[in-house]
Amino acid sequence: MNEELAFIVDSAKELMQNSITHLEKEFRNIRAGKASPAMLGSVTVDYYGSQTPLAQIANVSTMDAHTITVQPWEKNMLHNIEKAIMIANLGFNPMNNGEIIIINVPVLTEDRRRELSKQAKAAAEFAKVSIRNDRREAMNEIKKDEASSEDMKSNAEADIQKLTDAFISQVDEHYKIKDIEIMKV
Incomplete structure (x- = not known):
């Protein structure tokens, strides 16, 4: 050839x-039952006027098989991150405790x-x-x-x-x- x-x-x-x-x-x-940080991979947050991927402004991890935690590097970003997760329409209801955002992933x-x-x-x-x-x-x-x-x-x-x-x-x-x-x- x-x-x-x-x-x-x-x-x-x-x-x-x-x-x-x-x-x-x-x-x-595509989630398959258990929580994964990749589930929030499509979320972008308004970070000082520009849309930034969530992973670049916060630590996203799993606490257990049904809980995702998002710990921002700047505490004042908590509300923006929570709002961005809601806007992403992933079917999650984030809870903010003042330090981190906790997302309970419902069973399918x-x-x-x-x-x-x-x-x-x-x-x-x-x-x-x-x-x-x-x-x-x-x-x-x-x-x-x-x-x-x-x-x-x-x-x-x-x-x-x-x-x-x-x-x-x-x-x-x-x-x-x-x-x-x-x-x-």
Whole structure:
């Protein structure tokens, strides 16, 4: 295989790996029963006029399986952080004791578990579509390459298809694990 085709295959592999990485990040944001600091990963706080991620202005940790604590580095930020958590609409009700913010994470109901499972399935399908789009773009690039013989092109296309199948099966495996985690009571 010449350099051009090898570059196309490597680029496709990298893009497909990025889809897997994005899926893993999406799955971390879907809670599965126990409290995790990642649940507040999308919260941004008005910090002296600019929107700042919560993790940059406070220590976010878990006290136990159902409690998240947020300890700001500046005490005067307690109210802003509490307000930001409410605005983020994550379904949490923060409690402020003057020192830290305590968030009790409610136990998931069966309906909520099903809803989260559907959300995980949608994220997995999105990742599969992204991988297939990467395959399509790589196949188009291979067809445009005029410096390579037809045998080299067909070998490169076969390599792209093998990569696609491998990454799609990784997505399925990730979803299966996440679904079991979500549905476990």
